[in-house]
Amino acid sequence: MNLHDLTQLYDFTGKTVVITGGAGVLGGEMACALVGCNANVAILDRDPKLAERFIHRIPTSVGRASVIYTDVLNIDTLKQTADTVLNEFGKVDCLINAAGGNKPQATTSNENSFFDLPKDALQFVFDLNIVGTILPSQVFGKLMAQQKEGVILNISSMNSFRPLTRIPAYSAAKAGVSNFTQWLAVHMAQEYSPRIRVNAIAPGFFLTDQNRFLLTQTESGELTERGKSIIAHTPMARFGTPEDLLGAVLWLLSPASAFVSGVVVPIDGGFSAYSGV
Numbered sequence: 001m002n003l004h005d006l007t008q009l010y011d012f013t014g015k016t017v018v019i020t021g022g023a024g025v026l027g028g029e030m031a032c033a034l035v036g037c038n039a040n041v042a043i044l045d046r047d048p049k050l051a052e053r054f055i056h057r058i059p060t061s062v063g064r065a066s067v068i069y070t071d072v073l074n075i076d077t078l079k080q081t082a083d084t085v086l087n088e089f090g091k092v093d094c095l096i097n098a099a100g101g102n103k104p105q106a107t108t109s110n111e112n113s114f115f116d117l118p119k120d121a122l123q124f125v126f127d128l129n130i131v132g133t134i135l136p137s138q139v140f141g142k143l144m145a146q147q148k149e150g151v152i153l154n155i156s157s158m159n160s161f162r163p164l165t166r167i168p169a170y171s172a173a174k175a176g177v178s179n180f181t182q183w184l185a186v187h188m189a190q191e192y193s194p195r196i197r198v199n200a201i202a203p204g205f206f207l208t209d210q211n212r213f214l215l216t217q218t219e220s221g222e223l224t225e226r227g228k229s230i231i232a233h234t235p236m237a238r239f240g241t242p243e244d245l246l247g248a249v250l251w252l253l254s255p256a257s258a259f260v261s262g263v264v265v266p267i268d269g270g271f272s273a274y275s276g277v
């Protein structure tokens with residue numbers, strides 16, 4: 001294989017990639033990169049206006065981006081969205097399940113003990129991360145089963161390997177996302193086609209709206225004790241940036257990873273490898 005053949009693997013011309021939570025910080029970065037690699041990208045989010053913060057960065061190239069309202073917890077909306085994507089782009093080659101997150105009410109603190117975490121907050125986090133990954137995989141995975149080809153990429157987390165303190169529902173839900181990734185990889189290959197692959201990435205710590213309240217002081221912006229501890233346990237000694245995810249995302253979506261399925265790739269600056277000693 002020469003450099004030309006190798007780079008061709010990352011040419012997504014004619015491919016359609018659907019990204020749930022695609023207007024978010026990490027999903028939006030992936031959308032920009034994929035259009036840059038000539039993909040057609042359907043950006044699905046419950047607040048399509050969020051896409052305004054990065055849509056101007058989407059390169060003018062062969063690929064196109066389309067922003068579509070979707071609620072990943074509503075199967076009827078997802079089916080309507082799938083029809084819209086098919087009308088616009090003709091097929092779906094890849095799905096990235098990037099909608100997910102935690103919420104403060106499901107996080108323990110001095111004011112909010114584990115024993116008092118409200119059921120609706122716990123349920124919200126489980127539903128968003130687990131059910132919100134499974135339902136889009138049903139709707140878009142069915143299209144892949146019909147065409148006997150496709151790639152699904154889930155977004156797990158560091159806390160799927162070992163739980164992090166304070167966020168019990170999010171940790172358990174992301175462990176579920178990693179488990180579901182393996183389950184679906186086997187199921188799709190055995191029941192529908194060995195050319196359908198399912199993988200996940202497990203990002204380390206990226207400073208975004210959903211975790212800013214845990215990692216930095218609201219007033220000063222300085223690191224919290226938790227933020228400092230994370231940096232101390234990250235051999236690369238920094239938080240990740242959304243761009244840090246792109247190499248693994250493009251690899252897992254492309255034919256460069258044609259024999260890779262059912263894996264969860266940590267992208268964490270070495271956090272998961274470090275014992276702390």
Ligand SMILES: NC(=O)c1ccc[n+]([C@@H]2O[C@H](COP(=O)([O-])OP(=O)(O)OC[C@H]3O[C@@H](n4cnc5c(N)ncnc54)[C@H](OP(=O)(O)O)[C@@H]3O)[C@@H](O)[C@H]2O)c1
Pocket residue numbers: 020021022023024025026027044045046047050070071072073097098099100101102128132155156157158202203204205206207208209210211
């Ligand atoms: N940031 C990190 O350090 C980190 C680390 C590991 C894993 N992750 C995971 O990476 C993924 C992306 O995270 P992010 O940091 O990019 O978060 P983000 O900026 O909050 O992006 C998530 C997007 O999903 C949308 N969303 C929420 N509920 C939805 C629903 N029911 N239907 C459709 N869209 C919905 C959100 O919209 P709203 O803003 O309206 O809620 C948001 O635009 C998540 O699964 C997260 O758990 C993040």
